[in-house]
Amino acid sequence: MRLDKFLQVSRLIKRRASANEACDAGRVQVNGRVAKAGSTVKPGDVITLSWGRRMIQVEVLEVPERAIPAAQARSIYRLIGEEKALPEDQD
Numbered sequence: 001m002r003l004d005k006f007l008q009v010s011r012l013i014k015r016r017a018s019a020n021e022a023c024d025a026g027r028v029q030v031n032g033r034v035a036k037a038g039s040t041v042k043p044g045d046v047i048t049l050s051w052g053r054r055m056i057q058v059e060v061l062e063v064p065e066r067a068i069p070a071a072q073a074r075s076i077y078r079l080i081g082e083e084k085a086l087p088e089d090q091d
Contacts, residue, residue, distance in 0.1 A: 001040070001041050001063045001064070001065075002037065002038050002039070002040065002041070003019070003023060003028065003030065003035055003036070003037055003038070003039040003040075003041050003047075004016050004019040004020050004023060004037035004038070005019075006041045006047075006060070006063065007019040007022075007028070007047075007049070009064060009067055009068060009073070009076070010058075010073050010074075010076055010077055011070060011073040011074075012047075012049060012056070012058065012077070013049070013051065019037065020037045022049065022051060023035060023036055023037040023039075024036075024037065027049065027050040027051065028047065028048070028049050028050075029047070029048040029049075030045050030046070030047055030048075031045055031046055032046075032048075041060055041063055042060065042063060043060050043061060043062060043063060044059070044060065045059070045060045046058070046059050046060075046080065047059075047060065047077075053084055053085045054082060054083065054084045054085065055081075055082070055083045055085075056079070056081070056082045056083075057079075057080040057081045057082070058077040058078060058079055058080060059077060059078045059080055060076070060077055061075070061076055061077055061078055062075070062076045063076070064076060
């Protein structure tokens with residue numbers, strides 16, 4: 001499955017167009033390398049996503065053949081880590 005489709009199906013990013021934009025901007029890495037939207041995702045891959053003020057890292061557990069219900073979306077990946085950037089103090 002393509003990376004942008006996986007990000008949308010897993011609900012890590014709401015829309016596929018947004019997933020494409022994140023990939024084009026270099027904010028998505030697969031196994032430590034900046035990845036393009038068309039990169040293939042397979043079980044065992046580690047995806048790092050910098051989105052907004054947070055950075056999230058997940059391990060792909062399963063790649064569904066098609067879209068899945070929202071209730072099952074969290075079952076296809078395992079959260080490894082999540083960091084939220086603190087807003088910078090303004091003087």
